[in-house]
Amino acid sequence: MNVPGATVGCVGGGQLGRMLGEAAAPLGVDVVVLDPSSPPPAAPVVSDHVQAEFDDEDAMRELAERCDVLTYEIELADPDALERVEKETGTPVHPKPETLRKIEDKLGQNDLLRDAGVPMPEYRRVDSVEDLRDALDVLGYPAMLKARRGGYDGRGNVAVESPDDVERAWSEIAGPALVEEFVEYDRELAVMVADGGDERRSYAVTETVHREEILRESVSPARTTEEVRRQAVDVAEAVVDELPGRGVFGVEMFEVEGRVLYNEVAPRPHNSGHWTIEGAATSQFEQHLRAILDLPLGAAETRGPTVTANILGDVDEPREADLQGVGNLLASSRAHLHWYGKREVRPLRKMGHLTLSSEDADRDELLERAREVRDRLSWG
């Protein structure tokens, strides 16, 4: 595939598609996104937009026919449809649709990775309230009940605090599920791994801070021991080894008393890797493009301590997005804004993020400042 000149099709035109487009322009790569919204967040920075639902196979085929390689920024893409489109059009899809199939069922995903030796919390398959009760007799309380499919940013996850909670928890899922022991973690960690086919590059381990199961801040490199960081990279690479196709993968993990346990994986650029735009030698978005276009991977080295803070929709009701306080943000030394271009702000919607990156800063200080700056933003 010739660069400059190649065209990448991307199923999904949200913020990940937008930042992919931002990274594509300097390479002379055109990006065309498929997305149902009009216009999607990616629109201003990509060459074109095919307006269609994510599962519209005809639209996917149209997209594939215009592109040199197809990728996706959402896991909801249908692997069977992508595989048929790949076969019919001859346009390669990366990561492989097979990867989506391996992970779309959280139970099958866990089984696959556990069999490959990836350490993870204990879990049990659950198909009924009786299964759930039996499983909790073994795993104990509290525990996390998870729908096998469609979970995203905490949706489809329900905590079960005590035996009294079982009925209520089950009624919220009421379908194929698994229940996982509750892990009292010291830290959540994430590693972005780039798989370039014949080479692999892992970024520094990132510490992620979630609230209501939504990522709030990231700190890179993670404030933990060298040994834990080593384990985290090993776990992340073992996970990616099981998932066919080129691209970047975000692997999320727990740190528990010096041990690292697998949590989940995204076969695409990931929120926990946004720090790489300023903080690494090659951003996860340029890296994803290099990987799927079969170009040499870029250096993944860290340029300096880097913190990101998500800008979420801190509103009660959806309304037109009008962010206030950016002057204060930009006045903070080494602070950068990444706005996602969404016209409507909704409760907890990811609207943007900010990054503080410095060659010689203290990570605690960066994190404190990032939170301060973020918390002074408001919606007009």
Added chain:
Amino acid sequence: MNVPGATVGCVGGGQLGRMLGEAAAPLGVDVVVLDPSSPPPAAPVVSDHVQAEFDDEDAMRELAERCDVLTYEIELADPDALERVEKETGTPVHPKPETLRKIEDKLGQNDLLRDAGVPMPEYRRVDSVEDLRDALDVLGYPAMLKARRGGYDGRGNVAVESPDDVERAWSEIAGPALVEEFVEYDRELAVMVADGGDERRSYAVTETVHREEILRESVSPARTTEEVRRQAVDVAEAVVDELPGRGVFGVEMFEVEGRVLYNEVAPRPHNSGHWTIEGAATSQFEQHLRAILDLPLGAAETRGPTVTANILGDVDEPREADLQGVGNLLASSRAHLHWYGKREVRPLRKMGHLTLSSEDADRDELLERAREVRDRLSWG
């Protein structure tokens, strides 16, 4: 001006407009360019394109009416027209059109800056071949005859080597000109200065390497003494002090036996500042946007030694641009491509640049590698 949400109009949609567009997206800023070509290089990364000549005042007015602030990426923009448009539409223009007026005549520019105490090579006004001969009796040979208007990338500049050369040199310019003593410089230097109105930030001094008066490579920070670097920043800031309006300015200088002499200024992002994309805390393009939008300036600190190499049209005849060898470029550690999206390659046309930036690299080694990688590119 609210960010996100502001719209910037830019007269000119070449590579500078393109990189301005790349920097605008993360800030949630829309860019609309005015450019006669269809499509101009900036098209894929900006919101819209007004197709018109650079001096089309109606088109400028249309652009201004759609924008919160107007800027330009070419000095050829007509200051009188810009000033009328600014007055009629109320849309501010930055840097001020007055700045273009002060520099469009190279003689007036030199007089202004010399009177302000800026050190520069000796020069004389020349309106005839007799003036030229008289001036050279004083300045000596060789010298540089320069058209007062319209010079660009060496066009409008003619070397006068000896008295035998005077007639030929004059016949090439044959109009309002100045002649400048030939400076045997040790190095060419450039400083990008951001003027934010109430604050000013200067980037590290860059060493520039020209051949046939076209920039070939840049090395940042410049490989010279601390004292020369200090002088260069002083000269650059003294120049920018004379030029009204906010924005980034590129000031080019000569280093001659430990002294710094002014050469020329561009009231816009400049080729010698492309290294800031990877090599500085805030790129010159984001900085220009912050300045013209009256936002706080970003940190201008250097992130590490950084070298750029221009990718020029190394062809005999214009033809469709098909760059070969990018795989080798991207395989070079810490190398990044910046492609300008021009469809046709022409002799010496600026088609893109590459950057090598590293926190701890040796600048000689980076420069050697950048040249090697650039020289292995070819046109298919």
